[in-house]
């Protein structure tokens with residue numbers, strides 16, 4: 001047997017009026033929308049009808065009336081459309097939403113029950129018949145009566161009587177504010193007629209982007225000013241936006257300060273009625289630095305009318321707006337590189353965050369964003385000219401200690417020590433498949449430094465031997481090379497394998513017996529991966545020390561150079577390192593001041609001469 005669903009009307013009214021919309025304020029939007037649609041319908045029905053007009057009239061007793069001179073409703077239409085939830089006069093015969101109307105779902109009027117227990121509609125139809133009065137209640141009851149004296153002219157008046165807890169929504173100031181908020185762009189006259197106050201027109205003549213100005217410069221200045229009012233701060237630039245297939249026009253403001261990468265914050269009007277001040281997904285994710293203000297005739301609203309419905313059309317609009325914003329960036333890069341630099345200075349972090357995922361942003365970063373390199377600050381595209389391999393280091397400290405040396409050794413370096421840098425470098429092949437990108441292994445750098453000039457190795461052998469003994473206690477081994485800059489006497493290098501071995505050994509020390517046995521199996525004890533202290537033969541001090549390898553101060557000199565190299569490379573100091581540094585520092589000072597002890601302080605410390 002077939003049955004029909006039973007609908008609890010009170011439940012449905014409650015659900016739609018209290019849970020669909022984010023705030024009771026939308027009642028104003030729904031009333032204005034209905035009045036505007038009625039005016040559109042009247043123009044279609046009777047081309048000779050005069051201009052449309054809506055009057056919003058807060059009454060002294062706290063009620064609110066909204067009058068329009070639209071098409072009105074006949075008595076049968078009142079039953080059909082006002083009394084059936086979900087029934088609308090704004091769809092075509094096939095049930096599709098009609099382009100020329102704002103409404104489409106047949107539920108908007110229910111929003112009035114958020115601020116009123118009863119809604120009264122008095123209407124006279126342009127199609128003829130007597131005036132009719134309909135009164136609906138929040139519990140789902142309604143009454144209808146014809147009353148030809150209720151209204152003389154064609155059109156409709158809706159009256160809301162507030163509950164005690166909702167009176168504040170209907171006071172004149174609030175009403176004026178809400179009407180302007182939602183409807184200031186409507187191309188119908190909307191007037192506020194409040195008790196004891198002169199009527200006020202609430203709609204603007206034109207949208208800011210539609211206003212004619214004597215020159216493009218003045219238009220630009222006016223739009224920037226509009227952006228300042230909206231954003232509360234002066235936008236960096238303004239871009240005209242237009243997508244004819246979606247009947248979309250408007251502007252995009254370039255934010256003047258860095259913002260979190262996000263997709264919201266756009267102001268969207270739908271057929272000139274504000275849909276949302278915080279619409280999302282209007283532009284592609286990478287265009288996070290843009291805030292749009294657009295009016296569209298074709299995009300679909302969700303039923304709450306507070307967001308855009310995600311469909312193919314929205315996605316093609318997004319793409320098209322993305323093209324226009326990209327065009328703006330491209331124009332900056334070609335014609336105004338200084339403005340592009342200013343833009344990147346502000347938004348570099350967000351641009352970099354997206355370059356990790358978006359090839360377009362990656363291209364922009366590659367071409368324009370300056371990176372710190374051993375050749376100076378420059379975009380990667382410039383840096384890699386003539387190189388087949390881009391080498392980078394992953395920390396700022398590593399860059400500071402290695403850049404000059406690597407560069408002198410013919411290995412230019414990029415500092416990828418800041419947020420997103422190494423990810424960007426690893427993705428670089430997406431924009432240039434011919435390039436190799438590799439993280440510099442400092443161990444590999446040591447291999448690229450020049451050996452000593454022929455014949456000098458023997459002269460340095462004694463020194464190397466002493467250094468080997470001293471450094472063995474510190475878990476390090478010496479190497480003698482000649483490299484630039486000559487001002488660096490020694491370089492402490494932890495190769496990738498040394499770093500791996502070091503962290504493995506630390507884990508073994510920290511783990512329990514079972515694990516330490518398992519981990520030990522990985523420890524390649526046979527191969528000596530210890531960090532290296534590379535002495536620079538070009539440095540005069542190194543050569544002077546090496547000239548007398550058996551001299552008493554050589555051990556201290558080696559420890560001191562070791563400590564200095566650790567400090568210069570910002571390497572962490574272990575307790576043994578600090579001890580070596582202190583020991584050598586004091587011993588060398590002691591040697592420098594060789595006079596007799598001060599007679600007032602006794603004998604002083606005994607000089608240790610080793």
Ligand SMILES: Nc1ncnc2c1ncn2[C@@H]1O[C@H](COP(=O)(O)OP(=O)(O)OP(=O)(O)O)[C@@H](O)[C@H]1O
Nearest residue numbers: 034035038081088089103104105106107108109156
């Ligand atoms: N001021 C008015 N003048 C003439 N008809 C009206 C007026 N207000 C409402 N109506 C009629 O009542 C119907 C229902 O209105 P309601 O606001 O609930 O839904 P809608 O406007 O059709 O769609 P939506 O839910 O998208 O707003 C409308 O389709 C229209 O036929």
